[in-house]
Amino acid sequence: MLVSGPGTDRFLQDEGLSDQIEGDAIDQMLAWGCETARRALVVGLEDRGRIALELARRGVFVTVVEPDESLHEPVRAAAEAEHFMIRLNFYASDYMKREFASSGFDLAIFYSALSRYNEPLVVLKKAARELRAGGKVFARIRVRPAMGKIRGYVDPIFEKVSEKAVRVPGFVTVRDRIINAIERLPLVSRFVGLPDAGDMLEDLAGVFKIERVEKRHLLAPVVGWAGVQDVVPDAARGLVRRAVPAVVKADRAMLRAAGDRLVASHLYVYGAKELGLGHTFRV
Numbered sequence: 001m002l003v004s005g006p007g008t009d010r011f012l013q014d015e016g017l018s019d020q021i022e023g024d025a026i027d028q029m030l031a032w033g034c035e036t037a038r039r040a041l042v043v044g045l046e047d048r049g050r051i052a053l054e055l056a057r058r059g060v061f062v063t064v065v066e067p068d069e070s071l072h073e074p075v076r077a078a079a080e081a082e083h084f085m086i087r088l089n090f091y092a093s094d095y096m097k098r099e100f101a102s103s104g105f106d107l108a109i110f111y112s113a114l115s116r117y118n119e120p121l122v123v124l125k126k127a128a129r130e131l132r133a134g135g136k137v138f139a140r141i142r143v144r145p146a147m148g149k150i151r152g153y154v155d156p157i158f159e160k161v162s163e164k165a166v167r168v169p170g171f172v173t174v175r176d177r178i179i180n181a182i183e184r185l186p187l188v189s190r191f192v193g194l195p196d197a198g199d200m201l202e203d204l205a206g207v208f209k210i211e212r213v214e215k216r217h218l219l220a221p222v223v224g225w226a227g228v229q230d231v232v233p234d235a236a237r238g239l240v241r242r243a244v245p246a247v248v249k250a251d252r253a254m255l256r257a258a259g260d261r262l263v264a265s266h267l268y269v270y271g272a273k274e275l276g277l278g279h280t281f282r283v
Contacts (some may be wrong), residue, residue, distance in 0.1 A: 001075065009112060009224075009225070010225050010228055011221060011224025011225050011227065011228055012046055014224075014227070014228050015050070016240065017115055017224045017228065018048075020224075020244045020248060020250060021080065021217070021221065021244065022047075022065065025140075025178075025216060025268060026047075026051060026054075029138050029270075030054055032136070032270060033107045033109070033138060034058050034107075037055075037060050037061070037106040037136070038060060038061060038106055039061050039063075039105050039107075040055050040060045040105060040109065041060050041063050041107070041108040041127070042062055042063070042065070042109045042111070043066075043095045043108070043109065043110050043123075044065075044066055044110065046062065046111060046191055048074065049064070049074065050072070051109060053078055053079060053082075053113055055087075056079060056084045056087040056088055057084065058238070060107070061087050062087060063087075063089045063091070063105070064088060064091065065091045065095045065098055066090070066092065067094050068092075069113070074249075075194030076088070076090070095113070096117070096122075101130070102129055103130070103133070103135075105131050106132060106135050106136070107133070107136050107137075107138075108127040108130070108131055108135070108138070109137075109138045109139075110124070110127070110139040111138075112140050112141075114139055115141075115142055119201055120141070121207075124139065124204060124207060124208070132273070133274065135267075136270070136272050136273075137270075137271045137272070137273070138271075139268075139269040140267075140268055140269075141191065141266065141269060142191070142265065142266055143192075143196070143264065143266065143267060143269045144191070144192050144193055144220075144265070145193075145263055145264055147163045167237070193262065194215075194263075194264060195199070195262070197267055199212065200213070203267065204269075204271070207273075208271030208272060208273055208274075209271060210271045211270045211271060211272060212270050213267055213268065213269050214267075214270075215263075215264035215266075215267060216251075216255070216264060216268055217264065217265045218254055218255065218264065219268070219275050220244065220247050220248045221265060223247045224244060227241040227244065
């Protein structure tokens with residue numbers, strides 16, 4: 001069932017912020033997915049079509065399913081400008097209402113699109129039917145991080161920068177606004193934390209062989225969100241945006257820290273459709 005109004009990672013609307021926060025992850029995913037892919041399914045255009053366009057640039061024939069038709073046009077225009085529109089096919093539809101041929105794709109990508117559904121496992125099972133044997137699936141999944149840990153990270157950061165930023169009008173309210181923003185992070189409705197997502201991954205392991213799962217992000221998506229919204233005053237927004245690279249590095253360090261197994265705001269799942277399944281994976 002399609003969930004109404006699940007929210008988005010709004011920083012993805014800004015290409016510069018998106019590249020800083022997600023660029024390396026997308027590059028890794030494309031390198032992994034394009035090794036043998038000739039036909040790809042891309043569900044959702046939350047990334048404003050950057051993945052679909054890059055696949056087409058690499059010679060892959062791409063089928064895009066996105067119910068919001070207004071998101072199609074910028075991608076079409078970019079493809080036409082680069083003369084590879086022939087490699088892109090668009091459907092303004094709910095993916096679950098659009099049937100594709102069995103084994104018709106080599107690669108399926110769900111870049112945050114699972115946030116739209118209250119039964120993401122059903123969505124991925126449908127994708128399994130439409131992938132050939134040996135085909136690959138990638139899913140970027142939002143989960144709600146452990147809030148106690150997040151608050152512990154935010155306070156020291158703001159203590160360090162507050163003296164430098166105290167002259168920026170309205171800056172003293174930014175910390176509370178970011179904490180409130182974290183509370184409202186968009187997520188798959190079913191996943192309130194990593195253990196719940198782990199249960200889904202165990203079920204998914206009966207459909208795909210899970211090659212790897214990566215934990216990513218704590219503060220970077222929230223800081224990116226603040227950089228494009230009115231959550232901070234205009235005078236402070238530039239400061240927030242300039243902080244993104246440092247926050248991305250801090251996120252990586254914190255995710256590697258001992259004892260933080262249950263901390264993350266996104267999971268990146270890499271799988272393959274193979275015979276002899278039954279492998280399980282725990283988060």
